[in-house]
Amino acid sequence: MHIPDGYLGPATCGIFYAIMLPIWTMASKIVKKTLSVKQVPLLAIGAAFSFVIMMLNVPIPGGSTGHAVGAVLVAILLGPWAACIAITVALVIQALLFGDGGITAMGANCFNMAFVMPFVGYYVYKLISLGSPINSNRRVIAAGIAGYVGINIAALITGIEFGLQPLLHHSASGQSLYCPYGLNVAVPVMLGEHLLIFGWVEAIVTAMVIKYLQKHSPELIKENEVKL
């Protein structure tokens, strides 16, 4: 889901940077008010965990690869604004140091994976787990569904970003200047492979960690309980 340089035209790149700037500002302001000093190491682990989980490429035999992101998990434990900051850090390092995701596409990639995904996942989790006890199975299932829905909405939006390019930019002879695949290909492929494979990886990882924390550190799940 890391869009490289050259797949999105200048207009799309610019718009997503412009959208992300106020989101990053807002995230900084809110996190400054809500994150306690003792939660900072957990946020650091969250960013690092997301970084590494995105390296764990899962193959579709004979086809393409994809991976989980971990953004919904971080959002459940520390809130969606803190998750936005943690995942942004992971994505920036991946782009700058490892060429995974483009510099020009950074705004779009952060919008998809560091904003849409943690926020969608967080509210799906809140909705399903509402009123359930901290140690209930409903919370584990809620976390799994939240991970699945979060990554798939992110994949859908990524597909739309790719798919809009041939409409926006093409040469006089009809050749695309950037991503050559339109909405009719990009959306079903991006969404399809996440619905079928990668979404399940995200769901299992998110649910398993919540299950583990229910046993070993239920206060972590409780801590973020009231904040909406």
Next chain:
Amino acid sequence: MKLINKLWILLGIVVVISPLGLILPEHFKAGSAWGEWGADEMKELVGYIPQGLEKLSTLWSAPIPDYAFKGWEEKPIVALSFAYISSAIIGVIICVGIVLILGKFLSKKK
């Protein structure tokens, strides 16, 4: 053991198994992620390299491209796995470092 230490260990385990993200796709003959092809792959797929893509794709030259050291492209999978784990360790250290520093500014004062 304190939970935070358990989580560090868990993170360490994920770092150590990270080369699976390299080995499994290779074993199952899976190519690049969709929409993350290089210019050559793009030419094979659609018959041409989109002009804008050709220009922008060389904009940034990452120091450790695709989690492999430069010039290691043809090395055996064991060497590439070593580079992959090294990349994961570097990434983890920098992620943790940056968030800890950011956290100094972005957390509520007691």
